[in-house]
Amino acid sequence: MVLESSSKVDSLKSSTKKSKDVYIAVQLTLAMVFLAILSNFFVTVNAGERGVMMQFGKVQEQILGEGLHVIVPIVYTVQKLSVRVQKQEISAEASSKDLQDVFTDVALNWHIIPAEVNSIFQQIGDEKAVVDRIIDPAVEEVLKAVMAKYTAEEIITKRGEVKAGVDDSLTLRLVAYHIAVDDISLVHVHFSERFSDAVEAKQIAEQEAKKGEFLALKAAKEGDAKVNLAKAEAEVQRLLRENLTRELLERQAIEKWNGKLPLIVGDGSKNLLDLRKFVDR
Structure with missing residues (x-):
């Protein structure tokens, strides 16, 4: 009887504990449901x-x-x-004014105009839809329109002007879709391999031509220098012939004479210096 009574007590305790656990679980569930409903507010x-x-x-x-x-x-x-600034990288192909293929890698920084998010969501959708439907096509079309205004050489030499044209056109186009352009960079602009080879060959030819012009100019200057030198030497000889008299030569000889008479073989009467006329002076 004692054992049976003890067993009933244990069973009752176990049942009570289970009831408490179920009660707690129900309370927690209700609390979570209530918080979930409340969070929707x-x-x-x-x-x-x-x-x-x-x-x-x-x-x-x-x-x-x-x-x-x-x-x-x-x-x-x-x-x-x-509405934060987002970056979009786009690769586009266009043609220049002289019908050369132009391949451009563009980096565009843009953001949705905060005061117009309701309009852009209503008309276009979320950010992915904005990129796929608006930004990518707009960049490609603007690049084609701007590149067509310049020759391939001008696209290289007037890169800043080309970038400004793309920036202005794209800004004007995207603002109609409630998108602001923060910055656009023409990261890489390149042409077909055939055109690049032609440009390289042209540059080499120009360098060779400049080198030839330099050598020709150098040779001409060297020739002019030689002519001027020859003219100067001729002028010196002419002046010497006009100004170098017998008396001047004799005076120079006396100034350099060391006091010893030279040994003269033959009739020296015509060659000896007349010292007396210098002494008399």
Whole structure:
């Protein structure tokens, strides 16, 4: 009897414990359901985002800024869009004014205009749709239009002007879709291999021509120098012939004489210096 009574007590305790566990589980479930329902009344818009308010799927004019907002669930839903600067890299092919193929790698920094997120979501969709439907096609079309205004050589020599043209045209085009252009870079502009080889050959030919012109100019200057030197020597000889008299030669000889008479063989009467006329002076 004692054992049977003890067994009933243990069974009762076990049943009570199970009941408490079930009760706690139910309470936790109800609390979670309540929090889940309550959370639907609040929307958090993170930094760098804007919230598009929709009433039964219809886009409203109200735009939710950053922070915590209270809404009526089921009636209202919120779509969040990033208004931060985003980077898009695009490769496009175009033709120059002289019908050369131009391959361009573009890096575009852009962002959705914060005050117009409701319009862009209503007309286009989220960020991926904006890139696929608007930005990529716009960049390709603008590049084709701008590159067609310049020859291949001008695209290289007037790169800054080409970039400014692309920037202005793209900015004007995208602002109509509620997108602002922050910056655009023509990262790499190259042409077909055939055209590149032709440009290289032209540069080599120009360098060789410049080298030939330099050598010709150098030779001409050297020739002019030789002619001038010859003219100078001839002038010196002429002056010597005109100014170098017998008396001057005799005077120079006496100035350099060391006092010894030279040994003269033959009739020296015509060759001896007349020292007396210099002594008399």
